[in-house]
Amino acid sequence: xxxxxxxxxxxxxxxxxxxxxxxxxxxxxxxxxxxxxxxxxxxxxxxxxxxxxxxxxxxxxxxxxxxxxxxxxxxxxxxxxxxxxxxxxxxxxxxxxxxxxxxxxxxxxxxxxxxxxxxxxxxxxxxxxxxxxxxxxxxxxxxxxxxxxxxxxxxxxxxxxxxxxxxxxxxxxxxxxxxxxxxxxxxxxxxxxxxxxxxxxxxxxxxxxxxxxxxxxxxxxxxx
Numbered sequence: 728x729x730x731x732x733x734x735x736x737x738x739x740x741x742x743x744x745x746x747x748x749x750x751x752x753x754x755x756x757x758x759x760x761x762x763x764x765x766x767x768x769x770x771x772x773x774x775x776x777x778x779x780x781x782x783x784x785x786x787x788x789x790x791x792x793x794x795x796x797x798x799x800x801x802x803x804x805x806x807x808x809x810x811x812x813x814x815x816x817x818x819x820x821x822x823x824x825x826x827x828x829x830x831x832x833x834x835x836x837x838x839x840x841x842x843x844x845x846x847x848x849x850x851x852x853x854x855x856x857x858x859x860x861x862x863x864x865x866x867x868x869x870x871x872x873x874x875x876x877x878x879x880x881x882x883x884x885x886x887x888x889x890x891x892x893x894x895x896x897x898x899x900x901x902x903x904x905x906x907x908x909x910x911x912x913x914x915x916x917x918x919x920x921x922x923x924x925x926x927x928x929x930x931x932x933x934x935x936x937x938x939x940x941x942x943x944x945x946x947x948x949x950x951x
Contacts, residue, residue, distance in 0.1 A: 820932045820944055823922040827951040828934070829881060830942045832918030835859065835899045837886050844901055845881040845917035847948060852905035855914070857882060859901045867894050875905075879917070879949045917948055 829845040836842055844857070857870040867888050872880075888894045903914045920936040927933075933941045 816932060816944065817925070817927055820925045820934065823934065823947070823950065824925060826922055827919055828922055828936065828947045829879065829917040829919055829949040829951065830936055830939060830946045831915065831948075832939055833900050833902065833916035834918045834939065835884065835901050836919075836938075837884065837894060837896050837899055839896070841886050842884040842899065843881060843919040843951070844884065845879060845919065845949065846903040846914040847879050847917060848875055848877045848905060848914050849912070850907065851876050852907045852912070852914075854906045855880075856904045857884075857901055858904070859884060859899050861894075861899055862897070867899065881917075881919070881949065881951060919951065 827843070833844075835844045846855075846857075848855070851874070853874050855872040855875045857872060858866055859868040859870070861867050868884065869889060870882065870884065872882060886894050886896075901916060903916055905912045905914050918939050920939040922934050923937050924935040925932060926935065926941075932944055934944065934947070936942055
């Protein structure tokens with residue numbers, strides 16, 4: 728099941744852009760409002776009853792104050808929306824604990840049930856080959872996966888070496904090569920791991936994927 732991580736970076740940029748000048752603008756807006764109200768009151772007190780203040784000017788000034796207040800309210804609303812999005816993202820991330828995910832990486836852990844890996848193809852390929860190596864860099868198994876469509880593709884290694892013997896359990900690495908006609912490419916390798924925990928910090932949510940390390944929600948390419 729592919730996942731598209733909740734990504735609120737664009738909304739955060741908008742909020743940060745608004746919030747950067749908010750603190751200094753608040754005092755300016757308050758001062759402007761106070762001066763406007765003082766001026767308006769003074770004008771009303773001192774205007775000539777036979778020649779009252781121009782309605783168009785008054786309407787324009789009221790509209791300007793209304794616009795300033797509207798921007799401030801919009802900023803507060805956006806802040807509330809961002810807070811809700813963050814909470815929603817945290818709940819989604821918590822649901823990933825103990826789930827298997829594919830994240831950027833080229834390591835492969837071989838256990839009794841075999842090993843799982845994956846890769847991401849930008850375009851369809853006529854032939855995809857996975858080369859698995861041991862800790863010494865020696866080729867243990869070459870898997871021919873045939874033609875594959877573009878996208879995220881997981882694969883399973885049964886643990887057999889090219890010789891037919893059972894490879895020892897442990898950690899391996901792998902590389903991917905793809906051919907499309909006469910063109911060759913190197914798709915991005917994806918490592919499989921279990922999400923151990925979710926951490927919420929100042930920079931956002933971080934997933935602890937065991938020995939693979941820490942990843943963001945955006946790093947998760949597929950949930951298995």
